[in-house]
């Protein structure tokens with residue numbers, strides 16, 4: 001009976017096998033996962049394909065291979081957290097390339113509202129759609145050494161927002177002290193902001209992380225999944241807490257090999 005209910009309510013769509021294998025092939029850190037983790041990733045990917053509604057923008061047709069790639073990358077961050085971390089939203093909107101978003105900022109001192117347009121590679125709305133540029137996602141996969149992954153980045157925002165708004169602190173497991181998390185992340189963020197203020201090229205990680213605390217968490221998440229050793233070299237305490245968070249609260253020891261981060265590229269990920 002229990003297994004019937006489980007099958008009934010955990011609908012799956014079989015992922016595109018070639019696309020699934022190709023993503024693992026091009027991302028060295030994804031290839032490092034063991035067989036059990038790959039099996040879980042395949043299972044989560046199938047559930048994502050059944051749960052979410054994909055829509056192409058500007059006439060883009062989102063085929064089965066594209067859906068699988070997006071679903072697989074979206075499920076990677078929650079592999080040890082649990083699939084339920086991806087609940088509460090349904091739409092995945094895919095643009096052929098970078099898309100334009102209207103921005104507004106209300107200046108509290110002057111009362112003036114500033115508006116401008118921004119070209120984005122990705123965006124995620126709290127309880128709303130995940131929006132991606134397919135071209136940028138492909139670039140992330142063809143150039144993994146750039147340490148960018150727009151899907152991981154936007155999913156990090158989704159996880160962060162589950163604590164009641166994206167502010168750089170997702171809901172934390174009991175094994176992580178919230179005040180300690182806030183202190184460690186604040187100190188690292190302030191350090192990066194000071195570096196970026198002096199010179200972008202001196203930044204320990206992608207300077208885009210200095211745009212806001214929530215962007216810091218999203219960029220740090222990309223480093224955690226793509227090159228944890230670089231994050232550990234730049235911000236060891238942040239690397240340790242991030243690893244612990246994505247391990248679902250179980251202690252994970254970050255690899256501390258040093259390395260130099262590559263220069264940033266492309267439009268903001270939103």
Ligand SMILES: [Zn+2]
Pocket residue numbers: 153157214215218269270
């Ligand atoms: Zn972002």
